[in-house]
Amino acid sequence: MTNQIQTARWWQAPVTRIAGMTVGLLIAVGLTQIIQARLEGLSHFVIGGVIAILPAALWLTIFYFQNRALTPPKAMVKEVFIASILLAAAVGVPLVRSMFRIQDWFDLSVLHEALGAILIVGVTQEFLKFAAVRWTVYPTEHFREHLDGILFAVVASLGYTTVLNLYYVYDNPSLDLAVGVIRVTITTLSQAAFACVLGYFLGRAKFEGDDIVQLPKGLVLAALLNGIFTFGREQVNQKFEINLLNSLFIVVAFAAVVLPGIFALMQRAAMQPPRKILETRSDHFVAWVLIGITLVALGAGWYVKNSAENRxxxxxxxxxxxxxxxxxxxxxxxxxxxxxxxxxxxxxxxxxxxxxxxxxxxxxxxxxxxxxxxxxxxxxxxxxxxxxxxxxxxxxxxxxxxxxxxxxxxx
Incomplete structure (x- = not known):
């Protein structure tokens, strides 16, 4: 019981810090709106880069400044973070932007946009987060309880988010500072939320068995939520002017709908008693199952792409x-x-x-x-x-x- 109480307190502290960071970021957005700054030239390169990496840097302090014995090893946190950055930069972003060229046909119809958001964007991002955890910390002794699945998946999301935010900032040569801060905040919060869902099932797969069901379930559910959010965000951007008010509305709506469920998952995982790692199916077999699911989804996404472009x-x-x-x-x-x-x-x-x-x-x-x-x-x-x-x-x-x-x- 004592261990469970310590674990519960461990995750409650980060949640409090996350809330504080979010409020701080919103205050910063208000200040940028007063300043009415637009980033161009050298300021765009320097300040834009800081904006892109700041959310991930703030969130990582949660892991690096915990003094409790239950804190994940800092070396493994760094390894998962770097692996996710490399996967996003080398595979994820090129796949979505260069191979599927989703930006060229994404808004041709509501149906194509919804399917593309789920089958291409959602599946790609969530599978690569899974890969960043699965082939680093997951098979080791450092992955030692249910909550570790969520914690390391969130770290993977921070690496992926950093790459997404850098692309967003540098793809907009004349960036409104307030809108930019809100956009990277939304991206960070949403990616971390979807990673919590994925990580919850990672923990269940390792400590409760039946990984052939738990891992695919986690991937599909996280990808579905990711795609729905991406689709909704693009619909708002298309139908309404991109400004501070609309961006704040997305943040508040997302927080109200998704975050309570995410915190409930974290609490449920934190309160699970310590268990021995169960003997499950071959790790390679389950990994190939998830790879197969990803390839099938991307194949369907390729069909959606061709269908959109051929209309x-x-x-x-x-x-x-x-x-x-x-x-x-x-x-x-x-x-x-x-x-x-x-x-x-x-x-x-x-x-x-x-x-x-x-x-x-x-x-x-x-x-x-x-x-x-x-x-x-x-x-x-x-x-x-x-x-x-x-x-x-x-x-x-x-x-x-x-x-x-x-x-x-x-x-």
């Missing part, structure tokens, strides 16, 4: 005798001398068609640094399909460009 809309002009299919996320505009003009908001690329006949063509073809024109002759009419933009957009949109041309019908 099309029809354009038809009876007056000019032209019809074609174009990607649903393109915007239709106008351009002087053009029959039809579309623009890809993600690739800064413009697609236009111009009819020309019986005149000097040199003045009608766009003069661009990088461009491609396709000339079609229909009777006495010459149609020019032109795209222009940066080299990156050209490579990325090659298949879409070919599909568009294949859909053209000239009457």
């Amino acid at each position: 099309t809309r029809a354009f038809q002009s009876t007056a000019n005798g032209i019809s074609l299919m174009f990607p649903a996320y393109w915007s239709q505009g106008s351009e002087e001398g053009a029959l039809v003009a579309f623009s890809d908001p993600r690739g800064s690329t413009t697609f236009v068609s111009r009819p020309r006949a019986g005149m000097d063509m040199s003045a009608s073809v766009p003069v661009v640094v990088i461009g491609e024109d396709v000339l079609w002759l229909k009777g006495q009419k010459l149609f020019i399909f032109s795209r222009q933009g940066d080299a990156t957009a050209f490579a990325r949109l090659e298949n879409i460009w070919r599909n568009l041309l294949a859909s053209v019908r000239l009457d």
Whole structure:
């Protein structure tokens, strides 16, 4: 009983500190709003970097300044933290941003955004947090009770959050200071909360057995919560102006809904009596099960990505005798001398068609640094399909460009 009381007090102190840190961060946000600062140039690089790493640094003090015998070994805390940073930087962020390019199609429809948030963002982030714990401290004697699952999973989330926050800060060259502070705070709190769910099941798997059920359950539930939160945050950002008030609303709503459940999990884990590690299935077998679940989810996410990018809309002009299919996320505009003009908001690329006949063509073809024109002759009419933009957009949109041309019908 004494050990249980000590353990309960151990986690209650960090909870109090977390609450204090959160209040302190909100006060800091209020001050930044008064200052009305916008980070640019050197200040963006220096202050933005500090903002990105400060939440994780504050949370890590919880682990480094505990004097109780039940405190996790500092060396293992550092190992899990660094492993998570490396996994996020080398695998997680490149997978989501470069391979799935989720930022290019994430907001095409509510369904695609919700599925992408869960299957790609949620599963990737939670599996890599699991990996940071599983292949460092989990098999060792330092993972010695239920609560350690939550504590080390939170440490893994702090490493992952640091990378996410750095990308966010440096992807916004003119960053509003107040909004930036709120965003990194939201990211830190949410990632830690999902890690608590994952860590709770890590502890149960090791000390209660049935890891073939507990670990997949923890991964799926944490990924689901992660995806729902990501989807909700993006919906708020799309439908409302990104400002201090809306950002604070997200923090308060998230804290009110999620944190009570998280603290209940921590208390439940802390009050579990010490148990011997149970003989369970092969660790390698269970790890492969989770890898399989992750790959299946990412495969489904790849299908969602292709489905989103391949959605099309029809354009038809009876007056000019032209019809074609174009990607649903393109915007239709106008351009002087053009029959039809579309623009890809993600690739800064413009697609236009111009009819020309019986005149000097040199003045009608766009003069661009990088461009491609396709000339079609229909009777006495010459149609020019032109795209222009940066080299990156050209490579990325090659298949879409070919599909568009294949859909053209000239009457």
